[in-house]
Amino acid sequence: MEAILHEIYNGILNGESKTVEAKVQVALDNKMNPKEILDQGMVNAMAEVGHRYEIGEFYVPEMLISARAMLVGMGILKSHLKDANIAPAGKVAIGTVKGDLHDIGKNLVSMMLEGGGFEILDLGSDVMPEKIVAVVKEFSPDIVALSALLTTTMPNMKVTIEALKVANLRDKVKVIIGGAPVTEVYTQQIGADGYAPDASRAVKLAKDLIGKR
Numbered sequence: 158m159e160a161i162l163h164e165i166y167n168g169i170l171n172g173e174s175k176t177v178e179a180k181v182q183v184a185l186d187n188k189m190n191p192k193e194i195l196d197q198g199m200v201n202a203m204a205e206v207g208h209r210y211e212i213g214e215f216y217v218p219e220m221l222i223s224a225r226a227m228l229v230g231m232g233i234l235k236s237h238l239k240d241a242n243i244a245p246a247g248k249v250a251i252g253t254v255k256g257d258l259h260d261i262g263k264n265l266v267s268m269m270l271e272g273g274g275f276e277i278l279d280l281g282s283d284v285m286p287e288k289i290v291a292v293v294k295e296f297s298p299d300i301v302a303l304s305a306l307l308t309t310t311m312p313n314m315k316v317t318i319e320a321l322k323v324a325n326l327r328d329k330v331k332v333i334i335g336g337a338p339v340t341e342v343y344t345q346q347i348g349a350d351g352y353a354p355d356a357s358r359a360v361k362l363a364k365d366l367i368g369k370r
């Protein structure tokens with residue numbers, strides 16, 4: 158079993174989508190826990206990709222092919238991460254903020270929230286504040302979940318909250334935020350309702366905020 162996780166890990170690191178696709182399937186066929194496959198085989202590999210980029214061993218193209226392999230693996234895991242026993246908990250509109258194309262973490266949060274029983278409106282990445290306002294108006298989600306991976310795009314979380322205020326929608330929806338550079342302190346500074354450092358804590362936070370735990 159360890160060997161399969163290792164192959165998935167290396168597949169992501171080397172950007173080999175086909176290997177990742179095949180090995181994730183083998184792991185599932187062998188009844189491995191999907192959360193274990195995700196955390197130990199895949200998320201760890203992306204952390205190593207980030208490390209190699211930081212020390213100048215990887216460049217953007219390597220990051221990109223690793224990200225593609227990660228997304229292929231996540232696609233296979235998705236339905237297995239759902240917990241069928243949990244009743245619908247609420248509606249979440251989720252997106253990565255304007256200017257930011259990083260969507261792996263956002264997709265993971267989205268998948269885990271869906272697995273936690275939430276109905277998901279996934280708005281993708283590079284989402285304009287105006288789009289969030291329009292979606293809140295039209296679909297009345299309980300929660301807006303914003304992701305940012307760049308220090309330069311984090312301020313667009315505040316811009317989005319301000320846009321909700323201007324549209325008189327701020328008190329109609331909870332706003333939660335996350336992503337590698339985001340902190341609890343920043344959450345308070347911009348007046349968001351909550352921060353989660355990872356996908357599973359995002360589910361707990363969302364449930365707490367709408368009183369479903």
Ligand code: B1M
Pocket residue numbers: 200203204206207208210211217218220221224256257258259260261262263265266302303304305306307308309333334335336337338352353354355356357359
């Ligand atoms: Co970029 N990138 N990238 N990148 N990239 C980072 C973020 C960086 C830290 C790398 C580095 O320098 N070490 C750095 C940011 C530096 C900074 O601002 N502080 C960086 C940079 C600089 C850039 C470019 C500017 C590079 C360039 O072009 N010169 C460029 C920007 C493009 C843009 O967005 N406009 C860029 C581009 C890219 C790729 C397109 C090549 C690719 C993204 C592909 C994709 O997402 N489809 C990419 C990647 C893959 C990364 C790294 C290597 C990995 C990110 C990732 O997917 N992590 C990243 C380095 C790193 O993070 N160590 C890096 C795995 C993922 C599971 O974790 O997204 O953190 P994460 O999500 C976690 C939590 O943060 C949390 O839960 C998730 C799961 O537990 N979370 C939330 C996330 N969102 C949440 C929302 C919530 C709650 C929790 O809502 C409530």
